[in-house]
Amino acid sequence: MTRRHPIRLDGIEKSYPTEGGSLRVLDGISLDIRDGEFLSIVGPSGCGKSTLLNIIADWIAPDAGTVEITPSRSDVQIGVVFQEPTLLDWRTVRQNLAFALRGLGVPEAAHDRETRAALELVGLSESANQYPPTLSGGMRQRVNFARAFCVGPDVLLMDEPFSSLDELTARALRERVVDIWDDERFTAVLVTHDIAEAAYFSDRVVVLSDTPTVIEKTVDIEGDQPREPQSEETLEHERRILEALGVPT
């Protein structure tokens, strides 16, 4: 599948008001995210990773700088997955997905096909008629991903989507996500604290500094996808990211 949706960040700056002043968070972030790339963003707690992702999603306006998505933001389907599932508890799983499709103007006639396909991707076909409160945390997060996938994202933005899951569930879901990405090759941007996760997924890892935040380093990761989480090669990627973060290995 051919997609052409690189993202260019140019000189992004962002401060937040504080009592009696302001906190300069992003201090000029420029970055070219390549078409179909899997890019992870890591850095110290509070350095502005979520702020940056929200600026890419156009949910927060930067004070200065631009985000350019090719060919244009309105022509690109952006899926977003956060740490906690944000589902409508009073709608079934299928209705939650259909709600997202309706919001994008997808014809009703296509909803059934699209929701089925997305639920099958995340292995939740059997749960289409359940309500979110009757699902486990891991299942709800899979619905969250299905909702992002059902719109056929050109760009997928993820903010620590696996961090609230137990390791076994997280591992299974990561595998599923990397397989889907490997098939579809959308442009993926992942914010994570988990260095092993960044090593597992990424073509490139951006290491942010403390505030006021700049890009401290980028780590290019060679090697085929999907990777084995515990292989010697993946562990070596992990060591290189830790080194870039200044963590002794």
Ligand SMILES: Nc1ncnc2c1ncn2[C@@H]1O[C@H](COP(=O)(O)OP(=O)(O)OP(=O)(O)O)[C@@H](O)[C@H]1O
């Ligand atoms: N709406 C807001 N108003 C004021 N300050 C904010 C707001 N949102 C974030 N901040 C502050 O901006 C800084 C960056 O926050 P952000 O959540 O982007 O960082 P992060 O790197 O994602 O953090 P973490 O790794 O801990 O999740 C923090 O000091 C935070 O307190």
